[in-house]
């Protein structure tokens with residue numbers, strides 16, 4: 319599996335690039351919509367799952383407020399069903415707020431949205447100002463994760479700041495991204511130039 323893979327509206331995921339093995343890292347307690355036959359397990363690609371569990375395990379042992387997984391792998395089929403569901407309600411307008419099937423990084427099994435348990439209460443209202451989230455953003459590279467859509471990189475990633483969306487890229491790439499402050503797109507582009515060293 320290519321942990322540096324970039325998936326977006328211009329670069330759709332192919333069948334070959336879908337994760338081969340998925341592992342549950344938690345249960346979705348607050349699903350937006352569940353379709354028939356869908357699991358409520360939160361799934362990640364197997365290596366990403368291993369590192370995610372290690373990261374939140376280490377992290378949560380040090381804090382009273384907990385980081386929890388909120389949304390991981392999404393199937394292409396689910397995205398198609400979502401689009402159909404909202405199209406039936408809203409018509410063409412649905413295309414403005416439902417990501418086109420195959421365009422979401424969540425299809426790779428390498429992306430995870432986190433939520434928190436603050437004073438015993440679930441919240442997915444993550445602003446990036448929480449001390450726990452700040453610390454996670456600063457240290458996630460040690461586990462091969464990066465904050466995928468950081469502040470100030472909107473032009474490069476095409477996404478607004480998402481302080482809850484983490485992405486597994488592997489230990490080496492995560493360290494390079496952490497040290498350079500570049501976005502995944504920028505690092506991958508630089509590396510594609512022959513002989514280039516960061």
Ligand SMILES: [Zn+2]
Nearest residue numbers: 429430431483
């Ligand atoms: Zn996400």
